[in-house]
Amino acid sequence: MRFVLLGGGIASLTCAQKLKELRPGDEVVMVSGDKYPYSRMVLPNILKREIEFKNALLSVPKGVKFRGGEKVISIDFERKFVYTPNGKLRYDKLLIATGSEPNYPFEEKYNSVVTVRNIEDVRRIEESVQKGEDIIVFGGGFVSLEIVDALIKRGVNPEVIVSSDYPLSRMLDEESGDFLKNLLMERGIKFRFDREIKAVKAGFIFTDKGEKLPCKLLIAGKGVIPALQFVKRGEVLKINKFMETEFEDVYAAGDVVEVYDIVSGKYRSIPIWPVASLSGWYAALNMAGIKAPYTGFFPYNFLKTLDISIFVAGDMKSVPHDVLLWKKGESFAKAIIKNGVIKGIVAINVEVDIPEWLRIIREQVKVEWVTKSFPWIRVKGKI
Ligand SMILES: Cc1cc2nc3c(=O)[nH]c(=O)nc-3n(C[C@H](O)[C@H](O)[C@H](O)COP(=O)(O)OP(=O)(O)OC[C@H]3O[C@@H](n4cnc5c(N)ncnc54)[C@H](O)[C@@H]3O)c2cc1C
Structure with a gap:
């Protein structure tokens, strides 16, 4: 039996590890756009120079074939083939765990805009920091706050443009958000709330409040969408409680899927590391033939930024x-x-x-x- 796992992130790695444990005689192949697996969570720590990239690398479970730097272009769900630029690969059971990609906030692609998902993005930010360029952060979510913290540790205090009235607005209620906002502003964070960026042009950004701010690099943190280019961009992959998709012998786990949220009682995307890891684990059990329903997940996060926990x-x-x-x-x-x-x-x-x-x-x-x-x-x- 050949298990093919798409993606080299934590959902896929956890699934690979468990599958090898449960079905040691079977073939497990990971096909990953990344050249090697690594933890995305520590990208801000790399920017802070707290850890080096080599320490963020994750190991491929023993006996698992890892095909790095190979992106899946399409899947033939009927004949059970995945297609990559290197040809086609047959699967008996397939896991889709291709994660998410940053939500790019503009229609047009700009060279001076970077999102934070990969090590290359961090390298790009580092370059800009070293050149002493004007940097602006667009977004007030967890990743953006971590990047602001990292930039401050590197001696850059960027303007932070936020669409909502307070930071972490996707997770916090207004009262908690306002409390956090005051703490951050007291520490010198240069927030501009309730604004959108309308244009990025010739070393400046222009907001919908009529502001023109110098900016050589705009770091955009505007949420994520499932990485499903090989199906249909932006499409949602639904799973049942056994991590099965609507396609025969095709399972999905991690950021790419909507999971059942036990708190809200709804299916939704919960793009966090522990959900990716645990859903990969459940997928492995079910792919190996052990009927193991998951009961549900819920969002949570912990952050320490500017000495605020x-x-x-x-x-x-x-x-x-x-x-x-x-x-x-x-x-x-x-x-x-x-x-x-x-x-x-x-x-x-x-x-x-x-x-x-x-x-x-x-x-x-x-x-x-x-x-x-x-x-x-x-x-x-x-x-
Ligand atoms: C900067 C940053 C900080 C974060 N901090 C936290 C945190 O503090 N706490 C927390 O819980 N979560 C955090 N997260 C979120 C967490 O990292 C993700 O939820 C988790 O990595 C999702 O794992 P995954 O395996 O589903 O997807 P990913 O880690 O995104 O991996 C997806 C994999 O699929 C591959 N891929 C994509 N498309 C294709 C294709 N077409 N063909 C083949 N392979 C493909 C990619 O190359 C990648 O290897 C953070 C994320 C970022 C970016």
């Missing part, structure tokens, strides 16, 4: 029936409660037991139980 999990935007709120100086924690269950939590500069909070959200624990057990939440300083 931010942990957010679940759905902070679900209409609250009730909230739990702590605020003291630079510390803030808020939980959103709906129908007696904690739906979302954010903790800014508050030490929380992250695995425990993830369990509370995952298991939809009743709030009475949580409030009785609050000793885990230790706010820095006294409330």
Whole structure:
């Protein structure tokens, strides 16, 4: 039996590892656009010079064939072939784990705009930093904040243009977002909120508020879309609880798919590392013939930027029936409660037991139980 796994990211690697464990005698082939597998999560740390690229490399599981630098162009789902510039490859079972690609915010392609997905993008930013060019960041999400932090550590304090009124607006409610915004601005981040960039021209960017700002490199962090060029760009790949797509013997995992979100009760994209890894693991079990349904995932993230720690999990935007709120100086924690269950939590500069909070959200624990057990939440300083 030949298992073909498309992609060289964590979803595909986890699947390959588990498949080799479960089916050691079978052939596992990874076909990856990247030359070698590496962790994307640490790209900002490379820019910060905290780690070197060689330490971000991930190893290919033993016995797995890795075809790097080879992009799939199309798939014949009926005859079970994938096509690459090197020819065709037959599969018995296929995993699509081609991840996501940055959402490019302009119609036109500009040389002075870079997104952050690959090591080449980081190299491009480094070059600009070294030349002392004017750099602007467009976006206020997790990756953008990490890049801003990295740039500041490299001696560049960029203007940050954000479409919404506060940072991390996809994950945070307004109150939490405003709290974070004030902390970041007090630390000197040059935000300009509620703006779009209308044009990029001759060393400047132009906003819809009539501003003209010097900019040799614009770093755009405007979310991601599934990397499905070989199917149809921007199309969503749906899976059932066994990670199966609508095509026979074709499974999917990682950023490329919409998964069931246990908090919102909806299928949605949750493009984070742990979901990619776990969904790859479930895919392997099912591809190997062990019927293993996944119950669901939910979004969460942890970030430390400019010495501010931010942990957010679940759905902070679900209409609250009730909230739990702590605020003291630079510390803030808020939980959103709906129908007696904690739906979302954010903790800014508050030490929380992250695995425990993830369990509370995952298991939809009743709030009475949580409030009785609050000793885990230790706010820095006294409330
Ligand atoms: C800068 C940055 C920081 C991040 N920080 C965090 C974080 O702090 N926490 C967190 O949880 N998540 C973070 N993420 C998100 C996390 O890295 C992704 O969720 C995760 O990498 C998704 O894994 P994946 O295997 O689904 O896809 P990817 O890692 O995107 O891998 C996809 C693979 O598919 C290959 N591919 C694409 N198209 C083709 C094709 N046509 N043919 C063959 N191969 C193809 C690519 O080359 C790549 O090897 C970050 C992402 C970035 C970019």
